[in-house]
Amino acid sequence: MNRLFLFATIVILLLTVACKDNAKKNMLPEMASCDSAVIMYYHTPGNPRFFNMVKLKNKESLSVIAADVNGKVIKSKDTCTSQGKIYFYGEKGAVYVTYFSRIDDCQTLSFIKTGVKYFTRMSSESKELLDKLQKDAKEPVAVSQ
Numbered sequence: 001m002n003r004l005f006l007f008a009t010i011v012i013l014l015l016t017v018a019c020k021d022n023a024k025k026n027m028l029p030e031m032a033s034c035d036s037a038v039i040m041y042y043h044t045p046g047n048p049r050f051f052n053m054v055k056l057k058n059k060e061s062l063s064v065i066a067a068d069v070n071g072k073v074i075k076s077k078d079t080c081t082s083q084g085k086i087y088f089y090g091e092k093g094a095v096y097v098t099y100f101s102r103i104d105d106c107q108t109l110s111f112i113k114t115g116v117k118y119f120t121r122m123s124s125e126s127k128e129l130l131d132k133l134q135k136d137a138k139e140p141v142a143v144s145q
Helices: 002-019 029-033 059-069 124-134
Strands: 036-044 047-056 084-089 095-101 108-113 116-121
Touching: 029 059, 036 059, 036 124, 047 124, 059 084, 059 108, 059 116, 059 124
Parallel strands: none
Antiparallel strands: 036 047, 036 084, 084 095, 095 108, 108 116
């Protein structure tokens, strides 16, 4: 009876450890304190030289994207070309950069932390928000001096 109890305990312990979700999450918790962002939409995916941009000051909208960025880290998708990037502005001038791809088989957000690039899934809400905001994006105008 004791052997059976010991065996069952070991099996349950092993299953618990083996089934535990070890994926990284919440890699940029500082984004929760961001109050604005600038979203850049590249004219040519993968090439940030020419772009349209829009400013976003709605914290509720920011939180939709921030929640996705802080979701479960997924395997990298190097075939997903970046279509733009988002500069999130936080406390004391902190800036957090996130890249995005809205291509149907990608729909990812990515960021670099301590020299490593991480990818997370983009929710349909974030995609819809980025699609909607792109309609208001304008090409930046050079300021002459």
